[in-house]
Amino acid sequence: MPRPAATESASDDKPLTKVVYLCGADWYFALHFLELARTVQAAGFEVHVIAGVGEREDFSAVFAEAGVHFHPIHLSRTGLTPLRDLATIARLLSLYREIRPDLVHHIAIKPVLYGQIAALLAGVPVRINALTGLGYVYASQRLKARVLRPLVSLGLRLLLPRGRARLIVLNEDDAADLAAITGLCPERIVVIPGTGIDLVEFQPSDEPAEVPPVVAMVGRMLTDKGVHELVSAVERLRAAGQAVILRLVGAPDPKNPASIDADQLAAWADAGTIDYRGFVRDIPAVWREAHVAVLPSYREGLGMSLIEAAACGRPLIATDVAGCRQAVVDGVTGMLVPARDSVALATAIEALLADPERRRAMGVAARADAEKRFDKAIVLERTLALYRDSLALT
Numbered sequence: 001m002p003r004p005a006a007t008e009s010a011s012d013d014k015p016l017t018k019v020v021y022l023c024g025a026d027w028y029f030a031l032h033f034l035e036l037a038r039t040v041q042a043a044g045f046e047v048h049v050i051a052g053v054g055e056r057e058d059f060s061a062v063f064a065e066a067g068v069h070f071h072p073i074h075l076s077r078t079g080l081t082p083l084r085d086l087a088t089i090a091r092l093l094s095l096y097r098e099i100r101p102d103l104v105h106h107i108a109i110k111p112v113l114y115g116q117i118a119a120l121l122a123g124v125p126v127r128i129n130a131l132t133g134l135g136y137v138y139a140s141q142r143l144k145a146r147v148l149r150p151l152v153s154l155g156l157r158l159l160l161p162r163g164r165a166r167l168i169v170l171n172e173d174d175a176a177d178l179a180a181i182t183g184l185c186p187e188r189i190v191v192i193p194g195t196g197i198d199l200v201e202f203q204p205s206d207e208p209a210e211v212p213p214v215v216a217m218v219g220r221m222l223t224d225k226g227v228h229e230l231v232s233a234v235e236r237l238r239a240a241g242q243a244v245i246l247r248l249v250g251a252p253d254p255k256n257p258a259s260i261d262a263d264q265l266a267a268w269a270d271a272g273t274i275d276y277r278g279f280v281r282d283i284p285a286v287w288r289e290a291h292v293a294v295l296p297s298y299r300e301g302l303g304m305s306l307i308e309a310a311a312c313g314r315p316l317i318a319t320d321v322a323g324c325r326q327a328v329v330d331g332v333t334g335m336l337v338p339a340r341d342s343v344a345l346a347t348a349i350e351a352l353l354a355d356p357e358r359r360r361a362m363g364v365a366a367r368a369d370a371e372k373r374f375d376k377a378i379v380l381e382r383t384l385a386l387y388r389d390s391l392a393l394t
Helices: 026-032 034-042 060-066 082-099 109-122 135-139 143-159 172-182 227-239 262-270 283-288 304-311 342-353 356-373 376-392
Strands: 018-023 046-052 069-073 103-107 126-131 166-169 189-191 214-218 245-249 275-278 292-295 316-319 334-337
Touching: 018 026, 018 082, 018 109, 026 034, 026 046, 026 060, 034 046, 034 060, 034 376, 046 082, 060 069, 069 082, 082 109, 103 109, 103 376, 109 126, 109 143, 126 376, 135 143, 143 172, 166 172, 166 376, 172 189, 214 227, 214 283, 214 304, 227 245, 227 342, 245 283, 262 275, 283 304, 292 304, 292 342, 304 316, 304 356, 316 342, 334 342, 342 356
Parallel strands: 018 046, 018 103, 046 069, 103 126, 126 166, 166 189, 214 245, 214 292, 245 275, 292 316, 316 334
Antiparallel strands: none
16 A cells, blocks of 8 residues: 655644664764755654764764654674674664654665665665765775675665665766666666755855965865875975965764874874864865865765855865766866876966966856755755655655
8 A cells, every 4th residue: 555645744643754864874964964854854754863873972962953863873884794784784674663664765885785675674665775975995996995896786786776766876977887886777866966055054255365375175084085195286386386275174084994094194284284174063164264175086976075165165176086076167166187196186276376366266156056056955855856756656
């Protein structure tokens, strides 16, 4: 018997349609998806969040304030430990049977794989699987990533086509790659650019008067984000006589094999190579104090730091890779350079630092592009429409 469509109001006696999110880390969900959960709740759904805990501070109060039901679990985002992973799947199955969701939305590779198994066993009618990037397993050339890649690909190919599950990706490159990996037909893969950007919170501003100019990167401190190439590029510029401040904003991620050691960051900071700020909550302030935004990543789901910088009216420099090229209109809102190429990166930084008028023009164009493509109201409504359409088919 078909399930009822999502209830738009809690004013009648009908039970609310239940949506469950599964994410590897509570902090990641709070940072990137809490606004989506609020939007879904405001549309009349009962919202539950299942997420791994213990990596950072306690986020239970954040979820309580948002009015969502929070279920903490032990879920390692990386590595394979069969007994622990089986226990995680069993716990997810228990939660799904207890909550009895109408729709589950799994976020990132491991939650997608484990959540899909639990949802199939629990008979959850609608399964949305979101791969927010192909991450370390597909971007890194390290031995561990090369060993895991075929195993993860096999898991995705076996599990994702099962039932009526839909797949959300953040860019067209990932859509094409995952269609090949999983065998999913293109109609079951939806490209939605994340959860959008708050254009009121991220406002454009004039460049700071600070001299030397500031080149800033916001993101986790990972090798795969191109941090080493960025440091090398700035060192090259300084050796040639260019005054520039390199500001790195973001924490290491010890759970990620590509994390840069905190001692290395401290050594760069002590040597004056970088201005290291660590984790910062007020990201708009970061861009008010910077001249150029840079993200030289090897691969992204979607370079959200670039989109946030664009909304703040800053010109962008990024690598010509999946997830970065979608955030930059080359030659209009910024510049694209090859990945893993510190010389090309230095050339692009030098070009923008030498031309204030070009920086300002690109910044204006970047803000207009953010308004056109990444407004959160538009992006969140697309996800909500996918939920409603999927529920209507059950």
